[in-house]
Amino acid sequence: MAGLLVAGATSDAGKSVVTTGLCRAFARRGVRVAPYKAQNMSNNSMVCQGPDGRPAEIGRAQWVQALAARVRPEPAMNPVLLKPGGERRSHVVLLGHPAGEVSARDFATGRRHLAEAAHGAYDDLAARHDVVVAEGAGSPAEINLRASDYVNMGLARHAALPTFVVGDIDRGGVFAALYGTVGLLDAADQALIAGFVVNRFRGDGDLLRPGLADLERLTGRRVFGVLPWAPGLWLDSEDSLDLAGRRSARDGARRVVVVRLPRISNATDVDALGLEPDLDVVFASDPRDVADADLLVLPGTRATLADLAWLRARGLDRAVVEHARRGKPLLGICGGFQLLGRRVSDPHGVEGAAGSDVEGLGLLAARTEFAEAKTLRLPRGTALGVRASGYEIHHGRVTTGGSDPDFLGGVRAGNVFGTLWHGAFEGDALRSAFLAETLGLAPSGVSFAAARERRIELIADLVERHLDVDALLALARVGAPPGLPVLAPGGGA
Incomplete structure (x- = not known):
């Protein structure tokens, strides 16, 4: 079984981008490759089809990485998905389906069943593919959590995965971060760390090279390459920590304001709007920023x-x-749609206190009642005279009445639209029809699927140009080289 772990010196070091690029680069070589992440913590998710034919939920990043690998997304690619529901509790999605909750206090002791399921999923993928490119989470040097880790070095030890560490040089301190990541690990973990990738470099390569040479000398491990800063590079986001929006270069662009809810989920729903040349898409949390919106999105x-x-x-x-x-015009998507209704109730305590029943914003004739069973669907239909499709992920059961006909699993009342379908506006025909109806815009000809494919190809081109892809593929097939030196904290190799 061949595989590779892409670890990070920090969170947001670029693991997802590197994993995506390697998946496409390996696929270009005819390798049957699959992406994998043992555990995601994200409220951006996607519905795919499980091996039993039922809809299943996985992290959005792994779904995109499967597209990069040119394989069908499946639950084994992200066996554990934690969806934060409060300050210290997360809802657990296990192999695509709800599996209770986990708290911060459970982190060290209450996750053995998750580890077993995650490692079993990795073994299953590895048995069916030539190479599995596994993405770590956070940093492998979180030594306070190492005993219960099954995502980083716990996974690497399980499958004898050679590992390289990605460091973000734009943050500063990248050499200390890379060296320190290795140095904090025990000897058995260090034996699997084969080298490094430096990410987001902008500057004079001649000034960087002495540092790379010193890093290789001090650690006894090679640098597999340096990826440049690429300001136009973005993929479907794994989390919602950096909601910067998308600005148009055209004068007179219409302003789309997305309310930045504290517990926002599936923020990728507005990515397709961000590609439209006549739209500025911004996120806002202040009432004053809403006042001049041409289109408002919940x-x-x-x-x-x-x-x-x-x-x-x-x-x-x-x-x-x-x-x-x-x-x-006002658009509410899934939970945003529920906010626009007349009442929201939670008789079973799915979201919080059992018996909650409050007034909504009252703009749509809809009532939401939360149920313990989660709805996962891949619906298709028509809206605004065109074909449409999307995916549903929700606990809320919405009943409607007194509004205009069904709109994407929801309702419409004049210029107020509510839908339960995520991802519907990735459909070019539906997006064009909606923008014509609400803002009077002519079709732009933008293809969201083509834009996503171009982004994947761009990432793969950068990886091919700046990393030693053949060496990384050989590493995945052969394993970490024997005799890698053990670093002592504060010392050298």
């Missing part, structure tokens, strides 16, 4: 009731209602 949320209270505490509820009363 995105999905992992905690509808809590985010409804947050809207009211900030006065955003009044800003949203006023926007609609002025006849401007």
Whole structure:
């Protein structure tokens, strides 16, 4: 079984991008490659089809990486998905389906069953593919968590995976981060660390080379390459920590404001709007930023009731209602749709206190009641006279009445639209029809699928040009070289 672990010196070092690029680079060589991440913590997820034919939920990043690998996404590629539901608790999705909750206190002791399932999923993928490119999470040098780790070196030890560490030089301190990551590991873990990749470099390569040579000399491990800073590079986001929006280069672009809910989920729903040349897409959490919106979007949320209270505490509820009363278009997606309804209730305590029943914003004739069973669907239909498709992930059961006909699993009342379908606006025909209906825009001809494919190809081209892909493929097939030196903290090789 051949495989490779892409670890990171820090969170957001670029592991997802490197993994995506390697998946496509290996696929270009005719290698049957699969992506894998033992555990994601993210509210950006996707529905795929499980081996039993049922819809299943995985992290969005692994779904995109499967596209890069040119294979069908499946639950084994992200066997454990943790969806934060509060400050210290997360909902668990295990092999694509709900599996209770886990708390921060359970981190060290209550996850053995998750580790067993994750490692079993890796073994299954490895048995069916030539190479598995596994992405770590955070840093492998979180020594306080090493005993219960099954995502980084715990996985590497399970499958004897050769590992390289990605460091983000744009943060500063990359040499200390790379050296220190290896030096903090025990000898058995260090034996699997074969080298490094430096990411997001911008500057004079001649000034960097002496540092790379010293890093190789001090660690006895090679640097497999340096990826340059690429400002236009972006993929479907794994998390919602960096919601920067997308700005148009054209004068007179229409302003799309996405309310930045505290527990926002599936923020990737607006990525396709960000590609439209006549739209500025921005995220906002202040009522004043909503006032000049041409189109206002309430995105999905992992905690509808809590985010409804947050809207009211900030006065955003009044800003949203006023926007609609002025006849401007308003779109609610999944949890955002539920916020627009008349009532939201939680009789079973799915989101919080059992028996909660509060008024919504009252802009759509809809009522939401949370149920313990989660709905996962890959629906298809028509809306605004065109074919449409998407995916559903929700606990809320929405009943409607008194509004215009069904709109993507939801309802429409004038210029207020509510849908339960994520990803629908990635469909070019539906997006064009919606923007023509709401903003009077002519079709732009932009293809979201083609844009995503170009981004994957760009990442793969950068990886091919700047990393030693053949050496990394050989590393995956042969394993870490024997006799790698053990670093003593504070010393050398």
